[in-house]
Amino acid sequence: MAIEGAELVKAAAFIGAGLAMGLGAIGPGVGEGFVGGKACEAIGRKPEEAGLLTRTMLVAQAVSESTGIYSLVVALLLLFVV
Amino acid sequence: MPFDIQTIVSIASYGGAGVCMGLGAIGAAMGVGYTGGLANQALSQKPEASGTIVKNMLIGQAIAESAAIFALVIAVLLIYLSPPVTNLLTASALGAAGLCMGFGAIGSGLGSGFPAGEVCLAIVRQPAISGRLTTNMLIGSAVCQTPAIFAMVVALMLMFLDVNNLSVNPTWAALLGAGLSTGLAAIGSGFGGGLAGGSSVSGIARQPETFGKVTTIMLVGQAVSQTPAIFGLLISFILMFKIFPETTSIAAPMALLGAGLCMGFGGIGPGVGNGFTAQSAVKWVARNVEASGILTRVMLVGQAVSQSTAIYAMVVSLVLIFVV
Numbered sequence: 163m164a165i166e167g168a169e170l171v172k173a174a175a176f177i178g179a180g181l182a183m184g185l186g187a188i189g190p191g192v193g194e195g196f197v198g199g200k201a202c203e204a205i206g207r208k209p210e211e212a213g214l215l216t217r218t219m220l221v222a223q224a225v226s227e228s229t230g231i232y233s234l235v236v237a238l239l240l241l242f243v244v
Numbered sequence: 245m246p247f248d249i250q251t252i253v254s255i256a257s258y259g260g261a262g263v264c265m266g267l268g269a270i271g272a273a274m275g276v277g278y279t280g281g282l283a284n285q286a287l288s289q290k291p292e293a294s295g296t297i298v299k300n301m302l303i304g305q306a307i308a309e310s311a312a313i314f315a316l317v318i319a320v321l322l323i324y325l326s327p328p329v330t331n332l333l334t335a336s337a338l339g340a341a342g343l344c345m346g347f348g349a350i351g352s353g354l355g356s357g358f359p360a361g362e363v364c365l366a367i368v369r370q371p372a373i374s375g376r377l378t379t380n381m382l383i384g385s386a387v388c389q390t391p392a393i394f395a396m397v398v399a400l401m402l403m404f405l406d407v408n409n410l411s412v413n414p415t416w417a418a419l420l421g422a423g424l425s426t427g428l429a430a431i432g433s434g435f436g437g438g439l440a441g442g443s444s445v446s447g448i449a450r451q452p453e454t455f456g457k458v459t460t461i462m463l464v465g466q467a468v469s470q471t472p473a474i475f476g477l478l479i480s481f482i483l484m485f486k487i488f489p490e491t492t493s494i495a496a497p498m499a500l501l502g503a504g505l506c507m508g509f510g511g512i513g514p515g516v517g518n519g520f521t522a523q524s525a526v527k528w529v530a531r532n533v534e535a536s537g538i539l540t541r542v543m544l545v546g547q548a549v550s551q552s553t554a555i556y557a558m559v560v561s562l563v564l565i566f567v568v
Contacts, residue, residue, distance in 0.1 A: 173498035176564060180502025183560040184509030187553035191432070191472075191510075194553075195517020198546020199524035202539055206528025209535040216542055223549040230553040237506075237560045241568055 171244075179240035186233025193226040249329055256335035260342025261322035264399075267346030268315020268353075271434070275308035275357025282361035290368045297364050300378055304360020307385040311353035311392040311434075318345040318399045325403065333407035336416040340423025341399040344480075347427030347508075348395020351515070352388050355438020359384040362442040366449030373452050380448055380459060384441025387466045391430030391437075391473040391515075398426040398480050411490035417497030421504020422483035425561070429476025429511025436469035436519020443523045447530025454533045461529050461540055465522025468547045472511030472518075472554045479507040479561050486565065495568075503564035510557020517550040 201219035205212050283301035287294055322342055327334060363381040367374050402423055407415070444462035448455050483504060488496070525543035529536045 169494055172495035173493075176495060176499035176568060177502040177505070179560060180499075180504075180506035180564060181509070183557050184506035187510035187557045188513035190553045191513025191515070191517040191550055192520070193517065194550035195436075195514070195520040195547070198517070198521035198543065198550060201546060202521060202525040202528055202543055205539055205542055206524075206532045206535055209532065209538055212535075212538045212542065216545065219542070219546060220549065223546070227549070227552065230556060233553075234556045234560070238563075241560070241563060 175240045175244045179237040182240065183233050183237040186236075187230055190226050190230035194223040197222045197226060249332055252332060253329045253335040253338065256339040257322045257325070260339040261319040264315050264322065264342035264346040265319040268319075268349035269312050271350035271353030272309050272312035273353070275353045275355065275360070275438075276305045278357040279304050279308060279360040279364070283364040286364040286368045290371070293367055293371050296367050296371065296374050300363045300367060300374070300381070301360070303378065304356070304363060304381060304385060307382070307389065308353050308356035308360055310389060311349040311356070314392050314396045315345050315349045318342065318396065321403065327403070330408050332412055333410055333415055333419065336419045337402045337405055337407060340420045341402040343420075344395050344402065344423035344427035345399040347424070348399075348430040349392050351431035351434025352392035353434070355388040355434040355436070355441070356385040358438040358442030359388070359445050362445040366445050369449040370452055376452070376455055377445055377448060380455070381441070381445050383459065384437075384444055384462060384466070387463070387470070388434055388437040388441060390470055391434040394473055394477050395427050395430045398422065398477065401484060405484060411488055413491050414488040414496040414500055417501040418483040418486070418488060421501045422480040423504070425483065425504040425507045426473070426476045426480040428505075428508025429515070430473045432512035432515020433470050433473035434515075436515045436517070436522070437466040439519035440465040440469065440522035440526055443527040447527055451530050451533065454530050457533055457536050458526060458530050461536065461543070462522070462526050464540065465518070465525060465543060465547070468544070468551070469515055469518040469522060471551060472515040475554055475558045476507050476511045479503060479558065482565060499564045499568050503561040506557050506564065507561040511554050514551050514554035518547045521546045521550065
């Protein structure tokens with residue numbers, strides 16, 4: 163069967179979208195979990211600071227999340243725009 | 245020279261068997277080795293407890309080894325099963341079964357090694373409650389094995405799937421994606437569950453009276469760590485059982501393969517990350533049991549945020565399967 167150029171580009175975009183989101187999810191997942199772990203450790207030591215520590219944890223996780231969101235944006239661009 | 249279908253199916257099933265056992269041996273060997281190392285450390289500290297320590301080491305190693313035994317079973321089945329061959333989909337299904345079980349055994353084998361190793365050191369600290377420590381280790385290790393069991397279930401379903409009436413072109417990629425999705429996603433969940441199990445055993449050795457609370461938070465933390473593997477299983481089931489219309493395009497199979505890879509890789513990180521959070525939370529519930537309520541809540545919030553990237557990966561996979 164003859165494969166046209168546009169077909170091939172679409173195929174590459176689909177597999178690229180899958181790989182972008184899949185591989186891009188590894189880092190934020192590990193990083194956010196690490197932050198969560200350290201926050202639990204700190205709360206275990208000083209439970210009275212739980213509010214501050216939870217807020218800080220969420221801010222740090224949000225920053226760590228950003229690369230996951232870049233992956234999501236790139237995946238959606240590859241799926242729907244390219 | 246042209247190959248007939250039977251030759252290609254044989255290549256896929258023998259290649260799949262090799263990959264399955266080769267990858268499947270990685271995690272279990274490391275987990276068993278870690279257990280043996282900590283057992284030696286424990287023996288050097290308390291040689292007179294050698295009977296209990298060696299017994300616990302062997303029990304823990306047997307559980308860690310089971311992930312590799314699942315891989316061995318699937319590899320042997322792939323070599324000797326020779327199913328009836330009607331079309332090329334059998335080749336894809338058998339190759340995917342091998343990949344699924346091979347990747348799926350890595351995390352569980354490695355993860356089960358952590359509680360098994362910690363129990364040896366824990367017995368040095370608290371020889372009087374070795375029974376409780378063994379029980380806790382068994383619970384933790386058993387939960388670690390679930391991702392490998394998911395992978396075995398998917399591998400067996402792929403091997404016995406009836407592919408007679410399915411369309412060859414997009415379905416070959418769907419089956420390959422189904423295997424990769426569960427197999428890869430199981431790596432993180434198995435490893436993460438092991439981290440939580442390990443700190444639970446060492447925490448109970450430190451404060452034996454916290455047994456109930458520590459076991460509870462360990463199970464909650466491990467359950468959340470297993471969710472990426474369950475997302476992977478869900479995507480695998482959709483890819484295996486959805487009927488795809490025959491097409492000549494190359495874009496449709498690549499979308500399905502991309503869906504499997506996306507959920508598979510996307511499950512690794514959150515599984516490991518949830519495990520890190522659960523590890524610290526369990527450790528500190530044992531040390532500061534009054535804070536167990538707030539620690540459980542913060543652990544669940546932290547794990548939920550870590551989980552978000554697995555959810556993005558699942559969304560992108562579902563879009564690849566159903567929308568494009």
